[in-house]
Amino acid sequence: GDSVTQMEGPVTLSEEAFLTINCTYTATGYPSLFWYVQYPGEGLQLLLKATKADDKGSNKGFEATYRKETTSFHLEKGSVQVSDSAVYFCALRYSSASKIIFGSGTRLSIRP
């Protein structure tokens, strides 16, 4: 079945470091791909999305490119801030379907 695998955390970085969180997916079709973020004490928020191969989603300095050939959607940010500390979820969804399939999440902690 369809699934999402993302790198295990926690990931701890210093402020201004470069961030990569790896995400790969298994899908029978051509889903849309998402990154959601969950800040402490808050609900899940959509961070960015890409709906087809080679699309790049971006928001708040984060980027991810839909790579069909490697079935990947890695999240990157050039310079992280303490306020980026959160749990990040990679996810997929088909346009014809209702449910989002989430990865298990990666906890990111940024040291000042």
Place this chain on the structure above:
Amino acid sequence: DTGVSQDPRHKITKRGQNVTFRCDPISEHNRLYWYRQTLGQGPEFLTYFQNEAQLEKSRLLSDRFSAERPKGSFSTLEIQRTEQGDSAMYLCASSLAGQGQVDTQYFGPGTRLTVL
């Protein structure tokens, strides 16, 4: 900011008791979703409504679980005869479905259930 709201935010109950959670979606959103999130895992889909019709249910939704959306606005999720394995965060999301692009689901803060 009238986002998705859920009530209660926390619920502690004893095994065997029934519990009911409420979700109020963003006004005019026609789709409403329930997910369950256990510690260290991503959310797992339980069920969804389009207006008042329940259109899909996961096999995770055992007979002890029932969800309703009687007037196509708020929704309730009831768990009967709770078990310790039901302890989790229950998330609600809503979206406005239209033609074309995939609709964005907006999540509420969740209800954390602890079954003793």
